[in-house]
Amino acid sequence: MTKGAVAIGAGVVLLLGGAGTYALWSVTETLDGAVATGDLNLELDGAGTWEMNGEAFDPATDHIVPGDTVTYTQALTVTAVGENLNARLSINEDAAIVPGGLEQYFDIDLAVDTGWDSDAAGFIVPSTDPGVPYEIEAVVTLEFDETTPNREGTTTDVDFGEIAFTLEQTPVS
Numbered sequence: 001m002t003k004g005a006v007a008i009g010a011g012v013v014l015l016l017g018g019a020g021t022y023a024l025w026s027v028t029e030t031l032d033g034a035v036a037t038g039d040l041n042l043e044l045d046g047a048g049t050w051e052m053n054g055e056a057f058d059p060a061t062d063h064i065v066p067g068d069t070v071t072y073t074q075a076l077t078v079t080a081v082g083e084n085l086n087a088r089l090s091i092n093e094d095a096a097i098v099p100g101g102l103e104q105y106f107d108i109d110l111a112v113d114t115g116w117d118s119d120a121a122g123f124i125v126p127s128t129d130p131g132v133p134y135e136i137e138a139v140v141t142l143e144f145d146e147t148t149p150n151r152e153g154t155t156t157d158v159d160f161g162e163i164a165f166t167l168e169q170t171p172v173s
Helices: 002-019
Strands: 039-044 049-052 069-081 086-091 106-112 122-125 134-144 165-170
Touching: 039 165, 069 086, 069 165, 086 106, 106 122
Parallel strands: none
Antiparallel strands: 039 069, 049 069, 069 134, 086 122, 086 165, 106 134
């Protein structure tokens, strides 16, 4: 009986010794604070307005001829939040706006009512304070070259519906 008790005691000691470890003191603290991400957003504010040569224009019923200038004015809300954020506002001038072969007779441009710098690809958008977006007016202009020869561009649809405003982050230089 004594041998059995010693064997059981030795087994318990072995089990406790193999399964247990000893602990050193330890303390864990979490970081204080969160890292917030920025924001980049573009919204069209209501419907835009059309003009041709400074007068009201309805693209559904009115027609342009060489020498005409059509403008589309759109209110935009632009948000660009981030300390190291570079962004560019542009339009897709290379879209299928003007049918093939007639591109040389039409000039499409974007202008904004801000002091933003521009480059060949669009307007450089400075960072905004969080919650304080830019309220701007963008004007897309289509000029039909007055020197367009012969009957080039007659009965042609210039599809402004293919134009899109784009706000995109660009690499920090």
